[in-house]
Amino acid sequence: MIKLNSLQYPNVQNLHITNELSLDILKNNDDFLKIENELKIKYDFSELITFSFSQSGFLGLFLELERKGKIAVCVGESYAIIQAAKQFESLGFSLVWIDLEKDGKVNKKQIENADVDFLFISSYVIDTFVKTDLEEVKKLTSATVISNASADFSTSSDAIYFDTYKLTGFSLSSCILFKNDLFEEQVIGFKDVVAVNAINEALKIQSFQTSQKELFKEKLIKAFGDDLYFFVDSKDTLDYSLHFALKNIKAREIIRTLALNSILITNGEGCSLGLSMPSRVIQAMGYEELISRNAISLTFTKTFDEAEIEKIVNVFAKKYRQIRVLNEQ
Structure with missing residues (x-):
């Protein structure tokens, strides 16, 4: 089989679930914390929470961020984010859209003119995989940049998340890595251990x-x-x-x-x-x-x-x- 679609259809791996990864507030949970820390150290972030990579999951993130400031979303992001953003607007909240130019690049003038606090934009556009220089984006805006790092990771991102389905072939929860108090702390009992482990293992073998x-x-x-x-x-x-x-x-x-x-x-x-x-x-x-x-x-x-x-x-x-x-x- 000649596989030329890996950024959209992953090489599905077997899921390995062991008792050692189960969470218990009465034990130290060292096995899970080790995996969690591997991701934090690899991408240089201090916090990790899990959430649903879906319309409802991203809507939850939007609603949490809305209490802190204004949000912008690039139309070149994942389908789940676009659907969540539309639902967010339908609930009466305002949101800024960042368009794509005819050549597939993001409209940087709109980024520069957008008075927002949070910007969902990645170092690549979904489907075309046109690159976006997030270092340059950071010069245009003071907004916190939140990015999909499934196909490419930029150190200019202030927070990153992963598309678990595209990485593993399973529609598990996603995880988002960030610093400071961007999102509320998540109690360990609500963290999707299986998803975090699957993401970590998939990223280890990812190569292009x-x-x-x-x-x-x-x-x-x-x-x-x-x-x-x-x-x-x-x-x-x-x-x-x-x-x-x-x-x-x-x-x-x-x-x-x-x-x-x-x-x-x-x-x-x-x-x-x-x-x-x-x-x-x-x-x-x-x-x-x-x-x-x-x-x-x-x-x-x-x-x-x-x-x-x-x-x-x-x-x-x-x-x-x-x-x-x-x-x-």
């Missing part, structure tokens, strides 16, 4: 290959010619990801066809969540829904030699042309 993007890009351009185009500049995306589009087909057609040939790709977060909709991120960049259905994303976690890449791309191109012929009949 940065040597593959340009090789794949060169072969894809050669094989597809004018049928291939780019919504975003590949130089602006994470070094282990490639985002492009194919004309006159829906991405799901090629995704399903290639899966039968054991080549796994994706068109974005909606694909991995089982949502029957095109990339909302591409539409947020100003493209029509029909065009956004052309989007495809690749992630590189393994090194392929040139012959292997050509073989993969040739299968890709063959299946694409078969789909085009069938669609035209």
Whole structure:
């Protein structure tokens, strides 16, 4: 199996649950505290709480932060955050949206002009994986920056959380790391030990290959010619990801066809969540829904030699042309 969709579909690991990790207020809970401290030390934060990586979970975070100040959310964040932000507004609270430009980058002028105390923005945009320089963002705003660190971690983030489903393949709780008293202290009995352990183990084995993007890009351009185009500049995306589009087909057609040939790709977060909709991120960049259905994303976690890449791309191109012929009949 050739897996080129790891940022959206993880390599699922077995969950290991032992009695030693169970929590008890009458014991020292050293095994769990060791895991918790590993994450704190690795990312240089002092506090950790767990919460649901879902609309309701992020809404809870918003409601807690709302008591302390104003909130802004970038439209390039995860689906769960976007849904939570919309529900937050529907409850009568105000919130600032940070848009995406046509090239997929965040609108930094809006960040600079936003009078907010908390900013949900990550070092990459969901779906396209266009990079956002959070160090530069911090120069534009005094807001506390809260980021998704599942695919990339920036030391400029003031707090980070993880998408457990994308890291482990299981819809467990997430955890958020922070300093000071950004969020209320969580009693140990409410912490999801299984989730924290699964996140920690997944991050230990997480690895990406940065040597593959340009090789794949060169072969894809050669094989597809004018049928291939780019919504975003590949130089602006994470070094282990490639985002492009194919004309006159829906991405799901090629995704399903290639899966039968054991080549796994994706068109974005909606694909991995089982949502029957095109990339909302591409539409947020100003493209029509029909065009956004052309989007495809690749992630590189393994090194392929040139012959292997050509073989993969040739299968890709063959299946694409078969789909085009069938669609035209």
